[in-house]
Amino acid sequence: MTTLAITLPLTNVSPLYIPRRDLVLSSADSLTLAVTVLTTDDTDAAAIHVVEDGWALRMAVWRDASGAHSWWGWDYGHPCFDKRELLWTGDGVPTAVFGQFSILIPPATMHDWPRRCGFSIALTSFDGGEIDTLCRGTLQVRRAVDGGVAVGIGTIVAAPPPPPPTVGPVVEDPFILNRSQLSMGFQLGGGGATRGMPGGTGSPIIVLNVSRLNGPGRL
Amino acid sequence: MTVTVEQLAERALRRLGVAIVPVALRPALVTVVPADDLATRALVALTVIASDETPSATDQALALSKVQAVHDGMVAQGYVSWTADAVPQAASEEYTLLAALHLAQAFGKAGDPSQQPVIEARVRKIALLLGEPDHAAGVVRDVHMNLAARGLVRWSLDDIPPAAEDPYVMMACSNMAPEYGLPEIKGDNEQAMRAFAQIIALPSSGERTPAEYF
Numbered sequence: 402m403t404t405l406a407i408t409l410p411l412t413n414v415s416p417l418y419i420p421r422r423d424l425v426l427s428s429a430d431s432l433t434l435a436v437t438v439l440t441t442d443d444t445d446a447a448a449i450h451v452v453e454d455g456w457a458l459r460m461a462v463w464r465d466a467s468g469a470h471s472w473w474g475w476d477y478g479h480p481c482f483d484k485r486e487l488l489w490t491g492d493g494v495p496t497a498v499f500g501q502f503s504i505l506i507p508p509a510t511m512h513d514w515p516r517r518c519g520f521s522i523a524l525t526s527f528d529g530g531e532i533d534t535l536c537r538g539t540l541q542v543r544r545a546v547d548g549g550v551a552v553g554i555g556t557i558v559a560a561p562p563p564p565p566p567t568v569g570p571v572v573e574d575p576f577i578l579n580r581s582q583l584s585m586g587f588q589l590g591g592g593g594a595t596r597g598m599p600g601g602t603g604s605p606i607i608v609l610n611v612s613r614l615n616g617p618g619r620l
Numbered sequence: 621m622t623v624t625v626e627q628l629a630e631r632a633l634r635r636l637g638v639a640i641v642p643v644a645l646r647p648a649l650v651t652v653v654p655a656d657d658l659a660t661r662a663l664v665a666l667t668v669i670a671s672d673e674t675p676s677a678t679d680q681a682l683a684l685s686k687v688q689a690v691h692d693g694m695v696a697q698g699y700v701s702w703t704a705d706a707v708p709q710a711a712s713e714e715y716t717l718l719a720a721l722h723l724a725q726a727f728g729k730a731g732d733p734s735q736q737p738v739i740e741a742r743v744r745k746i747a748l749l750l751g752e753p754d755h756a757a758g759v760v761r762d763v764h765m766n767l768a769a770r771g772l773v774r775w776s777l778d779d780i781p782p783a784a785e786d787p788y789v790m791m792a793c794s795n796m797a798p799e800y801g802l803p804e805i806k807g808d809n810e811q812a813m814r815a816f817a818q819i820i821a822l823p824s825s826g827e828r829t830p831a832e833y834f
Contacts, residue, residue, distance in 0.1 A: 408776040414768035422774050423822050442768065442776045443761070444625050538774070539822060 410442035448500025458493030465519035629756030659683035662719035
């Protein structure tokens with residue numbers, strides 16, 4: 402489960418650019434994309450208010466590169482990704498956060514997608530009369546083999562922060578071993594091409610085996 | 621939680637050595653001093669009156685006119701935004717010294733005119749710093765807008781990735797340094813632009829990119 406959050410302004414900073422957001426995902430991933438739409442790209446900008454019968458947020462993914470047989474996509478010597486075959490669309494579901502939508506790409510959806518896709522996120526009016534592209538970008542799908550769905554997985558939560566260090570008397574680590582609890586053995590072997598070892602080639606390597614006599618421990 | 625524009629602005633000011641302590645950790649400066657008080661203080665500074673005496677009406681009027689002249693001079697130079705009756709206490713000592721400097725001759729005292737530009741420079745710096753947090757945040761916004769207008773960002777001001785924070789600070793420093801009479805830190809802009817280019821560079825998709833040779 403990949404969760405990404407992006408913020409998109411409704412009004413572009415420049416008329417020359419549509420805001421660009423690129424994504425690199427694994428083909429085994431599912432993706433939850435939290436999209437927050439603000440009126441402008443400013444820190445005091447208001448989030449947009451979506452009324453029920455007004456606008457919807459839609460993500461579209463298309464095949465961007467034309468693949469191995471790409472002889473059609475030429476534009477004056479530059480590779481032109483001209484297939485634009487629609488692969489997937491998904492609508493954003495408004496969340497409890499003002500101006501935020503959640504778009505879910507379910508597991509296994511990206512398995513068959515090409516390695517390079519294009520995507521856009523647009524506000525579309527319900528009647529289809531108006532479309533406002535909020536961002537576009539490249540979606541790179543890295544090849545991955547998933548191990549199937551695991552059984553019995555629990556809910557993923559953030560681990561609680563570690564407790565603050567306490568200041569107090571130093572307590573002896575029960576796993577610290579003293580000399581009498583150890584047995585040691587030496588193994589001599591040919592040095593070979595060991596770098597950084599004194600003596601050069603042919604000097605013996607000493608392997609120190611340490612084990613605890615009264616049970617497993619650590620040094 | 622991404623960094624705010626204000627935090628980036630404070631880091632830029634700290635990097636320049638202009639404001640070492642963040643605004644949130646500084647006590648708020650809200651006390652202002654009226655022109656009348658400054659005039660009286662100037663007369664005390666010149667030892668025309670003792671600190672526990674009340675000046676004569678004419679002396680006070682003369683001193684007040686000098687304070688007003690000093691203030692108008694500051695406004696004319698574009699240094700200050702406050703009024704003569706609401707001079708921040710942080711700048712009150714400088715106003716008093718300047719007024720005393722101009723009054724000295726009238727009371728047969730010697731003043732050192734060479735001190736005027738030094739004291740005025742202090743007022744300028746105080747005025748700059750008092751309005752600095754907002755101004756520096758504006759500079760960071762300008763940096764962002766500039767990058768966005770060139771198609772060089774993949775984020776908004778609300779989700780600046782941690783990796784891009786330092787380049788923002790460096791570019792803001794570079795833009796603000798001349799305002800404080802500081803030299804631009806050499807190579808900052810170039811290093812920041814290189815960092816931005818690296819941050820937004822996509823890894824290769826592995827997709828074959830055909831090329832045509834003529």
